[in-house]
Amino acid sequence: MIVLLAAGLAWWQHWPPFQAPAQPEYEGITFRQGAVLAARFAPSGHDVLYTAAWEEEPLQTYAVSLDELQEKAVGPSEALLLNLTARGDALLLLAARQRPDVPATPTGASGFIGTLAIAPWVGQLVPKERLAGVQAADIGPDGTLAVVREEAGRCRLECPPGTVRAVTSGNFGPVRFSPNGKLLAFDEHPIEDYSDSRVSLLDLRTGQVRVILGPAEWIEGLAWRGAELWCSASDTVVAVRPDGSTRQVLKLPGYVILEDVAPDGRVLLSRHIWRFGLLAFSEEGTPPQVISRGSWPWLEDLAADGRILFAEQVNPRTGGLYLASGDGAPAVRVGGVEATTFSSLAPDRPWVATWRSGSPPHVTLLPTGAGEPRELAVPNLEACIGLGWTRDGRILVSGFEAGKGKRIFELNPETGSLTPITEEGIYFDSFLPPKTSPDGSRFLARSRDGVVVVPLQEGGGGPRLVTGVEVGEKVVGWCADSRHVFVVHWGPFPIQVWRLDPDTGQREKARTIDPQGYHGPPAENVFLTPDGKRGAMLMRLFHSELFVVKGLT
Structure with a gap:
């Protein structure tokens, strides 16, 4: 009996027999439909400040008490939270507007530009303007201000403002000072679709910059936890030490952004979910044709005859470059997964141009029918951000050379020669392909001030x-x-x-797009044929959630 009692006591003391490992605890603190763009813990640790675009409302910064989860608007509308210091100074972008090179529904604060303002957090935000044309900013423990601004088509990290520490032809942001103020961490996106992101450290004592993480896809969130810098890259949170050693902290389904880390170790995460569709449409009042419901279709180009070039970018089983007729017939695969970056359909020629990075990088010409691919090396380019065609068969390449700004080049497919045709700061990208006019005399591009018309003929200005x-x-x-x-x-x-009329600004109604019987998310990207009768559009349903996570180490 004594033996049985002893065995029973031992069994009770060790129940349950199998202990599950400790799991992080997640608490959702937002419950509305829309996009969370930035979030920070308040210095007290009891409140969270965040900027969101809920439903059809404009950008607004909110505060939520973690005790009651009651949301209230604080500060002016159309203002975007960039950072919140330990002293309680909130850095805001006033009149925040999306940069032209980002999607209609960006994730994170790095897709905006505005006037930097600083506001002490005292239950409300009353900002005081500091600097115009800012994209990202932070304040160090000693009051040093670091900002990201654009100059002559290139993005500059300045610390303090006016002292340039790093330059890129892509984008910087966000930026975060280390707790002791000796290091400044920042994201760099040399290619604007964030497919080649990296994290760098600026040592403010020596002025040296070194890469500590990357290249990787979609690095966007940064926050210090002691001597470690925590970062989010797509679906993963990693911890990086200044020497470049890394470890994985968390992996979740979907896309996550690390927003902040509190002194007690709690983590603020935003999770973003997309649903995509690609539709073709024709005359008003006719039902649309579903072109793709893939994991991440992207509309690349539209021919004058209504053919649609699109990429399936995520699923390795279905990924590739496809050409669809737009009349309901199955799409034809013209390239593999490696051909899903920056592609363009040649007018009146059986070719698709697509970019492939490597050493050296090159443009690949894929036949839309019978034939063999051709490769054109472009060793002088560091990166490409878009491709297009002229009416007479020359290839337009938007990209940049090492140490220079974005510009447009002309690539001769017969000789392989690459010639710049615009100044730095004039470019196009995957959000504005180089729409060449039907008569071949000019094309559309971007500048710092907006969309521009670029002449292709000599003497066109x-x-x-x-x-x-x-x-x-x-x-x-x-x-x-x-x-x-x-x-x-x-x-x-x-x-x-x-x-x-691009010269006078005069306008008139051309048509209405209202596909018969369509019920779904709104259109984000629309392409039209020159006659305006046919087109294609990308649909994206987007939703964000904000979580406080406990138990991550």
């Missing part, structure tokens, strides 16, 4: 800014007369299409 484009509108292509462009405002249906 320099780039001219497209006038009359209103806030929130996108230029989506040329009209058949080569004198007007189509302009739309992405969003819910029906979508009004305008015919705009």
